[in-house]
Amino acid sequence: MSRESLKSLASRTARQPWGLWWTQAERVVQIEIRRSLFSWRAGWVYFLAYVPTLIIFLHTIVDRHPPGAISEDTKVLAGIIQLYYIRLGIFFGCLGIFSRLIRGEMMERSLHYYLLSPVRREILLLAKFVAGSINAVLLFGSAVLANFALIYAAFGAAGRDYVFSGPGLNQLFAYLLVTVLACLGYGAVFLLLSMIFRNPAPAAMLVLGWEALNPVMPEILQRISVASYLRHLMPVSVATEGLFALLTVETEPVSAWAAAAGLLMVIAVVLIYSCYRIRSIEIRYTTE
Amino acid sequence: MNDRIVFDDVSKFYGEVLGVNRVTLSLPPGVTTLVGPNGSGKTTLMNLLTGLVSPSNGHISVLGLAPSETTEFFRMVGYCTQFDSFPRGLTGWEFIVDSLLLHGISHDQAAKLALESIERVRLGDAAARRIASYSKGMRQKIRLAQAIAHHPRVLVLDEPLNGLDPMARAESLALFEELGRQGMHLLISSHILEEVDRISDRVVLITGGYLIAVGNIHQVRQEVREKPMEVIIRCNNPELLASRMFAINHCVEARLHPDGKGVFLRTGDVDQFYSILNDIAAEGTIKVETVAPADDDANAIYQYLIGANGSTS
Numbered sequence: 388m389s390r391e392s393l394k395s396l397a398s399r400t401a402r403q404p405w406g407l408w409w410t411q412a413e414r415v416v417q418i419e420i421r422r423s424l425f426s427w428r429a430g431w432v433y434f435l436a437y438v439p440t441l442i443i444f445l446h447t448i449v450d451r452h453p454p455g456a457i458s459e460d461t462k463v464l465a466g467i468i469q470l471y472y473i474r475l476g477i478f479f480g481c482l483g484i485f486s487r488l489i490r491g492e493m494m495e496r497s498l499h500y501y502l503l504s505p506v507r508r509e510i511l512l513l514a515k516f517v518a519g520s521i522n523a524v525l526l527f528g529s530a531v532l533a534n535f536a537l538i539y540a541a542f543g544a545a546g547r548d549y550v551f552s553g554p555g556l557n558q559l560f561a562y563l564l565v566t567v568l569a570c571l572g573y574g575a576v577f578l579l580l581s582m583i584f585r586n587p588a589p590a591a592m593l594v595l596g597w598e599a600l601n602p603v604m605p606e607i608l609q610r611i612s613v614a615s616y617l618r619h620l621m622p623v624s625v626a627t628e629g630l631f632a633l634l635t636v637e638t639e640p641v642s643a644w645a646a647a648a649g650l651l652m653v654i655a656v657v658l659i660y661s662c663y664r665i666r667s668i669e670i671r672y673t674t675e
Numbered sequence: 676m677n678d679r680i681v682f683d684d685v686s687k688f689y690g691e692v693l694g695v696n697r698v699t700l701s702l703p704p705g706v707t708t709l710v711g712p713n714g715s716g717k718t719t720l721m722n723l724l725t726g727l728v729s730p731s732n733g734h735i736s737v738l739g740l741a742p743s744e745t746t747e748f749f750r751m752v753g754y755c756t757q758f759d760s761f762p763r764g765l766t767g768w769e770f771i772v773d774s775l776l777l778h779g780i781s782h783d784q785a786a787k788l789a790l791e792s793i794e795r796v797r798l799g800d801a802a803a804r805r806i807a808s809y810s811k812g813m814r815q816k817i818r819l820a821q822a823i824a825h826h827p828r829v830l831v832l833d834e835p836l837n838g839l840d841p842m843a844r845a846e847s848l849a850l851f852e853e854l855g856r857q858g859m860h861l862l863i864s865s866h867i868l869e870e871v872d873r874i875s876d877r878v879v880l881i882t883g884g885y886l887i888a889v890g891n892i893h894q895v896r897q898e899v900r901e902k903p904m905e906v907i908i909r910c911n912n913p914e915l916l917a918s919r920m921f922a923i924n925h926c927v928e929a930r931l932h933p934d935g936k937g938v939f940l941r942t943g944d945v946d947q948f949y950s951i952l953n954d955i956a957a958e959g960t961i962k963v964e965t966v967a968p969a970d971d972d973a974n975a976i977y978q979y980l981i982g983a984n985g986s987t988s
Contacts, residue, residue, distance in 0.1 A: 404746065407779045414776045422762060496760035499727055500821075503756075504777040505749035666743075670727040671689070672758060 411506045412514040419518030423487065424525070432480045432522075436530040439467050439476070443534050447541040454545035460538050461549075461558070465623035467534060468562050473569050473617055474598070477527050481573035482591050484523050486581035488515040489665070496672045509662040516578055516658060523570035531566050535559050554622070561622035561643075568620070568650050572613035575657040582664045610649065619646035677739035679703055680724065680829065680860055685733035687719055693884040694719035698733070700889060702862070705876035706855040709864040716884040717864040718757060721831050724862070725754045737829055737860075750778065753827035755818045757834050759811070767793070767802040767809070767817045774821050792824035797846060811838035819847065829860040836865055848874055893968070903927050903941045905970040906948065911962040913938035919955055923948075939969055 423429060452460075489512075492498035501511055539546035539555060549555045576594060580587040601612040609615045619641045641649070680702040687694035695716040709717045722728045723735055726742025735741065740748045761770060771792060775785035793802045796816040801809065806817060815838045822830060832851070836844050852874040855861050865871040872878075878895060880888040888895045905928075910916050917929040917938045926948065928941035942948040949966075956963045 407746070410779045411777055414773075414779075418773050418776075422764065426764060428763075492762075495763065496758050497762045499756060499758060500762065500774060501777075502727060503725060503749060503752075503754050504774060505746045505779075506777050507745050667729065669729060670722065 408507065408510050412510050412517070415501075415506065415511060415514035416518045416521070419488070419515055420521060423484070423518070424522045429484075429522075432483050432526060435476045435480045436526040437533075439471055440530050440533045440537065443467075443537045447537050450541075452541040452543075452546075454542060457539075457542055457545060457549050460542075461623055462625065464534060464538050464562075465621065466625045468531065468565065469618075469621055469625050472527060472531065472566065473614055474595075476530075477523070477566065477569045478573055478591075478595065478598075480527060481519075481523055481570060482577050482587070485516075485519045485574045485577040486587045486591075488519050488578060488581070489668075490581035490585070490587060493670075493672065498668075499670045502668075502670060508665045508668070512578075512662055512665045513658065516574060516661075519574050519578065520571055523574060524567050527566050527570060528563055531562050532559070535562065558622040561620060564647070565617050565620050568647060569613060569617055571654050572616070572650055575654045575661070576613065579657050579661045579664065582661060582668065611653070613650065613653070616641075616646045616650035616653070619643060677736070679738070680862070681734075681736045682720075682723075683734045683736075685723060685730045685735055687723055687728060688731045694728075695723070695881070695884045698886050700879065700886065702860065702877070702879075704855075704858050704860050706851060706861045706863065706874050708871050708875040708878045709862060709881065710878055711864075711881040715882045717881060718833055719884075720881065721754065721756075721833050721862065721864065725752060725831060727754075727756075750825065751827055752829045752831065753822035753825065754831040755822035755833065755835055757837070759814055761806045761814070761817075764805065764807075766805050767798060767813075767820075770806060770817060771802075771821050771824050775824055778825055788824050788826070789820075792820040795823065795850060796820045797843075812840055812843055815839055816843065823854075827859075830854060830862070832861065832863045832865075834864055836871070903943045904945050904968065905939055905941045906945075906966060907932065907937055907939050907969040908952070908966050909937040909964040911964075912960075916955065916961050916963075919961075920948075920951070923951055 489498065492501070502508070506514075535555075535558075539550050542549070550559070577587060577591065580590045580594070584590050598612055598614045601609055601615050602618075620643050680700070682698045682700040685698045686696050693716075698720065709720065711717050719728065723730055724737065724742070726745075726748070737748065738751055740751070742748055762773075765773070768789060771789040772782075772785050775788055776782070778785075780788075789802075793799070796819050798813065798816050798820060801813055802817070806814065809817065815835065819832070819835060822832070835847060835851075839847060848871070851861055851863065855874060855876065863871055863875075872892065875892060877889065877891050879886065880895070908916060909932075913931055913936065917931065917940070920926045920938075920940050921929045923942075925944040926940055926942050928939075930939050932938060940948070952963070952966065955961055
């Protein structure tokens with residue numbers, strides 16, 4: 388690209404109404420969070436997020452917690468994050484949250500209000516994605532945090548020691564990072580699927596199967612998966628047997644930052660394609 | 676800046692189903708009524724105009740802007756659709772304020788504009804209630820308020836009188852008329868032709884996805900010359916006038932006005948008709964008070980051109 392064309396691109400970019408776009412995106416995010424996070428319809432997502440928390444809470448009350456059981460409970464927590472949240476809770480929670488953003492509004496015949504506003508469709512899509520991500524991260528992040536706190540609080544001084552003087556805090560940050568990336572990754576995928584398919588549920592089942600079988604796929608195909616990147620970020624490995632072993636198997640060793648960067652790149656690619664798709668969306672509610 | 680709404684050879688196909696075919700239109704400011712039977716392509720035309728659907732062929736511009744230039748386009752255009760649905764759980768007030776905030780204006784400014792538009796459609800205190808509790812007429816009003824709240828220069832209204840009671844209809848028509856007088860573009864589709872016709876500057880007749888006539892309502896009527904035209908004449912001796920006029924072979928029907936002070940005459944040659952009427956008036960035996968076309972309204976032309984079943988005659 389010549390210097391002149393670069394200059395002209397830079398000047399065109401600078402002339403864009405970035406301030407207005409930022410304000411509009413902020414407003415869409417606020418509206419979406421208000422409409423979806425605090426609605427009764429989100430109840431089942433709350434359930435998905437907090438059902439392990441409830442079970443851990445009951446164990447905290449009922450079970451005895453000798454200091455020697457910390458390592459066992461640490462593995463239990465790792466199993467809950469890797470086998471429940473990543474594979475089921477966040478997966479289906481994001482399916483519900485993100486497929487509602489565009490497809491849900493088409494089903495309820497209210498998407499046209501957004502499309503008739505002076506908001507660029509790409510801004511609308513990205514703002515909706517941010518709103519969905521905030522919803523998902525708030526719900527699942529707080530649930531993971533609560534699970535972590537409950538598990539180690541039950542051990543009293545030994546638990547505090549493990550968290551603040553041992554590996555506990557690092558593990559917590561890793562779990563929160565995994566949760567955030569899982570929400571963003573599955574969110575981007577389900578947002579796109581909901582624009583392509585009228586009913587994204589069957590496609591989501593295919594994604595679930597793909598994610599489960601991904602570790603035994605050729606290396607190049609392993610890169611097209613959310614869970615495969617997240618596996619490299621898990622601070623505690625979970626030993627499983629039988630079919631469950633497929634869900635936790637370590638693939639080619641990758642550094643944590645490379646896994647995070649790789650997943651963010653996948654998310655960016657999916658979002659860019661979604662921006663392209665939303666430009667051609669038509670309002671034809673009668674065919675929904 | 677161009678002040679017209681332009682459809683340039685626009686076609687829209689939904690798969691193999693025709694939406695509209697090769698529509699070319701150039702509409703100046705004022706009130707334009709879109710007339711056609713159900714499924715004729717009125718809503719498709721409006722959705723094309725506002726970018727809710729994309730044309731399979733051709734180009735559309737509104738005051739020089741394409742619908743894809745979202746930011747500038749939707750500051751100038753308001754569209755009150757026929758979709759009777761809303762985002763869940765909102766009050767009328769929240770619905771309008773949310774829409775206005777997307778324009779990037781301040782919360783204070785949004786509140787001011789929302790209040791103004793709610794007052795304009797006379798929704799009053801109901802704006803504080805959830806839309807789910809509204810009657811059909813109130814939902815129609817809140818959609819109209821949302822469409823006009825940002826002071827658009829072009830207002831597209833798809834069946835805006837549906838569900839309104841007679842009083843609300845009259846208020847809405849007065850509002851449309853006022854907006855049209857202020858130099859706005861209003862594109863209105865409606866089945867209540869007699870009412871909309873009164874405020875229309877021009878009509879667009881469409882059926883089966885094809886435009887069949889465009890223009891000032893009286894011009895369009897003149898173009899339908901092969902159809903007998905009905906004229907009402909107020910005079911002191913309608914029976915005598917009817918008998919005189921009926922003797923002319925191109926006068927095909929005559930009936931007295933119910934009040935007995937006028938006569939409806941249907942003629943196949945309006946120029947000859949007026950010429951003979953002038954002669955009769957000049958004789959002085961019949962005192963003619965007023966002469967007016969009785970069927971050059973949108974409804975009559977619609978019936979002539981499209982027919983009751985929607986097929987072109």
